[in-house]
Amino acid sequence: xxxxxxxxxxxxxxxxxxxxxxxxVLRNLGCTEVKEGCxxxxxxxxxxxxxxxxxxxxxxxxxxxxGREITTVKxxxxxxxxxxxxxxxxxxxxxQCGFCTPGMVLATFALLKKNPKPEEAEIRHAxxxxxxxxxxxxxxxxxxxxxAERMARHG
Amino acid sequence: MxxxxxxxxxxxxxxTKNDSLALATAQERFxxxxxxxxxxxxxxxxxPHAHAEITSLDTEEAQVLPGVVDILSYKxxxxxLHTSAGQGYPEPSPYDAVLFDxxxxxxxxxxxxxxxxxxxxxREALQKIRVEYNVLEPLLDRRRAMDDGVPRLHxxxxxxxIPVAYEPEKNLAAEVQIAFGDLDEGFSQAEFIEEQDYxxxxxxxxxxxxxAALAYIDERGRLVIVSTTQVPFHARRIVSKLIxxxxxxxxxxxxxxxxxxxxxxxxxxxxxxxxxxxxNQRPAxxxxxxxxxxxxxxxRHAADLHMKIGAAKDGSITGLQMDCLLDAGGxxxxxxxxxxxxxxxxxxxxxxxxxxxxxxxxxxxxxxVSGAYRGYGATQGYFAFNQQIDAVARxxxxxxxxFCKRWHIREGETxxxxxxxxxxxxxxxxxxxxxxxxxxLDRGARAIEWKxxxxxxxxxxxxxxxxxxxxxxxxxxxxxxIDMAAASMKMNENGSFNLHIGATDIGTxxxxxxxQIAAEVLKVPIEKIVVLSSDTDLTPFDVGAYASSTxxxxxxxxxxxxxxxxxxxxxxxxxxxxxxxENLVIESESVRDLKTKQTISYEEIATSATYNRDQYxxxxxxxxxxxxxxxxxIAQFAEVDVDTKTGRIEVVRFVSAADCGQPINPVLAEGQIxxxxxxxxxxxxxxxxxxxxxGRMTNPRFWDYKIFTARDTxxxxxxxxxxxxxxxPFGAKSIGEVAINGPAPAIANAIYDAVGVxxxxxxITPEKVWRGLCNIEHTEASASxxxxxxxxxxxxx
Numbered sequence: 001x002x003x004x005x006x007x008x009x010x011x012x013x014x015x016x017x018x019x020x021x022x023x024x025v026l027r028n029l030g031c032t033e034v035k036e037g038c039x040x041x042x043x044x045x046x047x048x049x050x051x052x053x054x055x056x057x058x059x060x061x062x063x064x065x066x067g068r069e070i071t072t073v074k075x076x077x078x079x080x081x082x083x084x085x086x087x088x089x090x091x092x093x094x095x096q097c098g099f100c101t102p103g104m105v106l107a108t109f110a111l112l113k114k115n116p117k118p119e120e121a122e123i124r125h126a127x128x129x130x131x132x133x134x135x136x137x138x139x140x141x142x143x144x145x146x147x148a149e150r151m152a153r154h155g
Numbered sequence: 156m157x158x159x160x161x162x163x164x165x166x167x168x169x170x171t172k173n174d175s176l177a178l179a180t181a182q183e184r185f186x187x188x189x190x191x192x193x194x195x196x197x198x199x200x201x202x203p204h205a206h207a208e209i210t211s212l213d214t215e216e217a218q219v220l221p222g223v224v225d226i227l228s229y230k231x232x233x234x235x236l237h238t239s240a241g242q243g244y245p246e247p248s249p250y251d252a253v254l255f256d257x258x259x260x261x262x263x264x265x266x267x268x269x270x271x272x273x274x275x276x277x278r279e280a281l282q283k284i285r286v287e288y289n290v291l292e293p294l295l296d297r298r299r300a301m302d303d304g305v306p307r308l309h310x311x312x313x314x315x316x317i318p319v320a321y322e323p324e325k326n327l328a329a330e331v332q333i334a335f336g337d338l339d340e341g342f343s344q345a346e347f348i349e350e351q352d353y354x355x356x357x358x359x360x361x362x363x364x365x366x367a368a369l370a371y372i373d374e375r376g377r378l379v380i381v382s383t384t385q386v387p388f389h390a391r392r393i394v395s396k397l398i399x400x401x402x403x404x405x406x407x408x409x410x411x412x413x414x415x416x417x418x419x420x421x422x423x424x425x426x427x428x429x430x431x432x433x434x435n436q437r438p439a440x441x442x443x444x445x446x447x448x449x450x451x452x453x454x455r456h457a458a459d460l461h462m463k464i465g466a467a468k469d470g471s472i473t474g475l476q477m478d479c480l481l482d483a484g485g486x487x488x489x490x491x492x493x494x495x496x497x498x499x500x501x502x503x504x505x506x507x508x509x510x511x512x513x514x515x516x517x518x519x520x521x522x523x524v525s526g527a528y529r530g531y532g533a534t535q536g537y538f539a540f541n542q543q544i545d546a547v548a549r550x551x552x553x554x555x556x557x558f559c560k561r562w563h564i565r566e567g568e569t570x571x572x573x574x575x576x577x578x579x580x581x582x583x584x585x586x587x588x589x590x591x592x593x594x595x596l597d598r599g600a601r602a603i604e605w606k607x608x609x610x611x612x613x614x615x616x617x618x619x620x621x622x623x624x625x626x627x628x629x630x631x632x633x634x635x636x637i638d639m640a641a642a643s644m645k646m647n648e649n650g651s652f653n654l655h656i657g658a659t660d661i662g663t664x665x666x667x668x669x670x671q672i673a674a675e676v677l678k679v680p681i682e683k684i685v686v687l688s689s690d691t692d693l694t695p696f697d698v699g700a701y702a703s704s705t706x707x708x709x710x711x712x713x714x715x716x717x718x719x720x721x722x723x724x725x726x727x728x729x730x731x732x733x734x735x736x737e738n739l740v741i742e743s744e745s746v747r748d749l750k751t752k753q754t755i756s757y758e759e760i761a762t763s764a765t766y767n768r769d770q771y772x773x774x775x776x777x778x779x780x781x782x783x784x785x786x787x788x789i790a791q792f793a794e795v796d797v798d799t800k801t802g803r804i805e806v807v808r809f810v811s812a813a814d815c816g817q818p819i820n821p822v823l824a825e826g827q828i829x830x831x832x833x834x835x836x837x838x839x840x841x842x843x844x845x846x847x848x849x850g851r852m853t854n855p856r857f858w859d860y861k862i863f864t865a866r867d868t869x870x871x872x873x874x875x876x877x878x879x880x881x882x883x884p885f886g887a888k889s890i891g892e893v894a895i896n897g898p899a900p901a902i903a904n905a906i907y908d909a910v911g912v913x914x915x916x917x918x919i920t921p922e923k924v925w926r927g928l929c930n931i932e933h934t935e936a937s938a939s940x941x942x943x944x945x946x947x948x949x950x951x952x
Binding site: 030032033035036037038039040042043045072073074077078079082086087089090091092093095096097098099100101102105123124125127128129130131132133134135136137138139140141 | 169171172174175176177178179180181182183184185187188190360361362363364365411412413414416442444445661662663664822823825826828829830831832833834856857858862863864865866868871873
C-alpha cells in the first residue's frame with residue numbers, strides 16, 4: 001500500500017506491504033534512530049511517539065500510522081540543538097553504549113509531558129518498558145530527574 | 156617529562172563521554188544502521204536437534220526461488236577447523252568447529268545460510284531447504300559427560316589440539332589442576348568443615364544490540380567488514396583463515412557497539428558475511444534476531460562447584476578445596492580460560508591459606524555454546540567462595556567483615572596462585588602493589604549499616620524479615636605477557652591531536668578514558684583530541700575489549716605515545732625559544748620556559764613544525780604489553796527483605812565499595828559498577844537458560860527470560876576508594892568486570908542472615924527460599940553435620 005507518513009514534521013510518501021511493521025518501514029526510510037532490540041515489544045529500543053503516545057514501533061503496523069504524527073528521538077533534538085532530556089542524559093553519564101538511549105529519551109519525554117515533576121517511583125514505573133544492560137539505570141534515573149528540574153525551570 | 160609537574164588536571168575528572176551527545180541524539184551509527192548499496196540479505200537455518208547428523212541436504216527448491224542468490228552449507232564451504240573465540244593467537248581454545256558441519260551439536264547449531272535479494276525471500280528459502288537428520292542421542296547432563304556409554308561430541312581427527320589437557324574422546328574440553336601445601340593435613344587440623352555443592356545456570360549477555368555484521372567490497376577490491384565486535388583485530392585474523400583471503404585484503408571496522416559483556420568476543424557472523432560478499436562480489440548483511448542471539452551465540456558457562464573449607468577454632472582456614480565442572484556446550488570456545496579463572500581470580504584473594512587444591516573440568520554437552528561473559532569464571536567461583544566464607548565466619552562467631560579483613564591479600568603480598576594458574580597455562584608471578592579492600596569493607600559496611608542490621612533479623616511488616624550479606628571479590632587488569640595494545644598520535648597545526656587506537660569502545664567509554672590519559676600527558680582539553688578507534692586499516696593493533704584490559708593496557712600504550720609527542724613538542728619549543736629542553740615544561744596547551752617565564756602555545760609550535768622551520772610531522776606511536784595484572788578489589792553488600800510466608804525476596808539496597816586504582820573518569824567507573832551490579836542481581840534472582848527434555852531452550856525471549864528494569868532495580872550505592880597502582884596509567888587498574896562477582900553471593904548471604912535459608916543454586920527463586928523455610932530445621936542440621944562427609948570427588952593434593 002502507499003500513503004504518507006509524517007515523521008518528525010516531514011511528510012514522506014512511501015509504499016509498503018499491509019503487514020509491514022512501523023519499525024521496519026521507518027528503518028527502511030532511513031530512520032535508523034529507531035532501534036530493533038527484540039521485535040516483540042519487550043525492550044523499548046524501538047519506541048516512537050504516535051500522535052504523542054509512546055508505542056513500540058515493532059508492535060504497530062505501518063498502515064495504522066498513516067496520516068498520524070510520528071516522532072522519533074531525532075524529532076526532539078539534534079546534535080547541535082539537543083533537547084534538555086538529551087543533554088541531561090549526556091551530563092549524568094546515562095549514555096553508555098547508547099543503544100537503548102533513543103527509547104529511554106522518548107519514554108522520559110512522554111513521562112515529563114504528563115507529569116512534569118515525577119517522584120522517583122513514577123520515573124522507575126515510566127521506564128519499566130525500556131531495557132538497559134549497561135547502566136544499571138542509576139544514572140538514567142538521575143538524568144530524568146535533572147531533565148525534569150531544568151524543564152520545569154525553563155518552562 | 157611533563158607529568159612530573161603539577162597536579163593531574165584531566166584524569167580523575169568525570170568528563171562526559173565523547174560520543175554521548177551523538178548517541179543521545181541518535182547521530183551515531185551502529186552496525187545495522189549502515190546503509191549498503193544493493194546488499195544480499197542473509198538468513199540462517201539452525202539445527203532443530205541437539206545432536207544429529209545430516210543425512211541429506213537438498214537445496215534445489217530453495218535455490219530456484221526468485222531472489223535467492225547463494226546458499227552455503229557443509230556441501231560447498233571449506234571445512235576449516237577453528238575456534239570462534241576472539242582471543243590472542245594461538246588461541247587457548249581447541250579448534251573444534253567448522254563454519255558448516257554435517258554433524259550438529261546443539262539446537263541452534265548452523266545448518267545452512269541463504270543469501271537473497273530481501274530478508275523475506277531469504278527466510279522463505281530457509282523453509283524450502285529439505286534436510287534429513289539422523290537424530291543422535293543427545294548429551295544434556297554435564298555431570299554425566301565423562302561417563303562410559305554417553306554420546307561423544309567431538310573426537311577422531313576432527314579437531315586441532317591445544318597443548319593442554321583436552322580429551323574429546325571423553326567429552327573433556329579442558330582440565331586444570333593445581334595444589335599447594337598438604338590438603339589432608341589441613342583438613343585434619345580443622346575443627347569445622349564446610350563442604351557444599353553450588354550450581355549456576357547458563358545466562359545471556361543481553362546486550363541490547365543484537366549481533367550483526369555487514370561486508371562489502373571496496374573500491375580496490377578489498378573486503379570490508381563492519382561488525383558488532385569486541386575484537387576487530389582477532390576478527391580480521393579469523394576471517395582471513397576461514398575465507399582463505401590474505402589478512403591485508405580484509406578491513407574490519409567497529410562502529411558504535413550496543414553493549415558486549417563478552418558476547419561479542421566471538422567471531423561468529425563475520426566469516427559468514429565475508430564468504431557471501433567475497434563469493435558474490437556484492438555487499439552482504441546479516442542481523443540476528445533476539446531469539447537467534449539467545450540460542451545461537453554464546454552464554455555464561457553453567458557451572459557446578461564443590462567446595463570444602465576447613466577451619467580451626469579461631470577461624471583460621473586450614474584448607475580449601477575447590478572443584479569445578481563447567482558446561483562448555485557444543486563447542487569449547489573459552490572453556491579452558493574461563494575454567495582457569497574460576498580458580499585464578501578467586502583463590503589469590505585469601506592468600507594466607509596454605510593448603511589449597513583446585514581441580515576444574517570443562518565438558519562438552521549438546522547445549523548452547525558457552526563463551527566469555529563479564530566476570531569470566533570468577534563470577535561462578537565467587538558465588539561458592541563467599542557463601543563458604545560466610546559459613547566459616549559464622550561458625551567461628553566472627554563478623555564476616557572482620558573475617559575478610561583478616562584473610563584478604565594486602566599490598567606487598569603475593570599468592571602462589573598467580574604463578575600457578577594463568578589464562579589456560581601457567582600464570583605470571585606478581586606482588587600486589589595496591590589494595591584498599593579493607594577500606595572498601597569498612598566503607599561499604601557503614602553505608603549498608605552493617606552493625607545495625609547484621610544478624611538482627613529486623614521485622615519489616617507482618618511477614619518480612621530483613622537481612623544483610625557481604626561478598627568480596629577481585630579480578631585482573633589485562634592478561635599479563637599476552638595482551639598487547641598500541642596507539643598512534645599526531646599533532647595538527649592548530650595544536651589539536653588525532654589519537655588512533657586499536658582499543659575497542661563497546662559502550663564503556665574507553666574512547667574518552669584513553670583521550671583523558673593523553674590529555675593528562677599533553678595538558679590539553681579532550682575536545683582537542685580527535686579519537687579514532689578500532690579500524691584495522693587505520694588504527695594500530697589492540698587485542699580488543701576483554702579481560703578488563705582497556706584502561707590498564709591500552710591506557711599505558713596511550714600514555715607512552717603521548718609522552719613521545721610531548722618530547723617532540725618540547726624539542727621543537729626549545730629550538731623556537733632558543734633554550735634547553737630541560738628548562739621547559741608543558742602547561743595548558745603551551746610550553747613555558749621556567750627560567751625566562753616565556754611561553755609558546757601549542758598552535759605556534761605545531762604551525763612552525765608543519766610549515767616554517769625544520770619541518771616535520773609531530774607524531775608518535777607506542778605499544779604496551781602488561782607484565783602483571785593488578786587486581787581491582789570490591790566489597791559488595793546486599794540488604795534483602797524476605798517474605799517468610801511466600802519466600803519472596805526483595806533486594807532493597809545494594810552497596811559496592813571498589814578499589815579500581817585511580818579512576819580515570821569516576822562517573823564512567825561508577826557506571827561500569829552499576830551496570831555490572833544490576834546484571835549480577837538480575838542473574839542472582841531471575842536469569843537462566845531453561846531447556847526441554849530434548850535440549851531446546853524454552854525461554855529465548857525477553858518476556859520469558861526476564862532481566863531487571865528500572866522498576867525492579869533497588870537503591871544502588873557505589874563508593875570508589877582510589878588507590879595508586881604504580882604499574883597502571885596514572886595509578887589506574889580496571890573496573891569492567893569485578894562488580895558482577897558479588898551480587899549473587901551477597902544476596903544469598905543476606906537471605907541466610909534474614910531467615911537462615913542457604914540457597915546454593917541460582918537463580919534464587921521465591922520457591923527455593925520457601926522450600927528452605929519449610930525445611931529449615933533439616934537444612935540447619937545437614938549444614939553443620941556434613942563436616943565429616945567426603946564426596947569422593949576431591950582431587951588429591
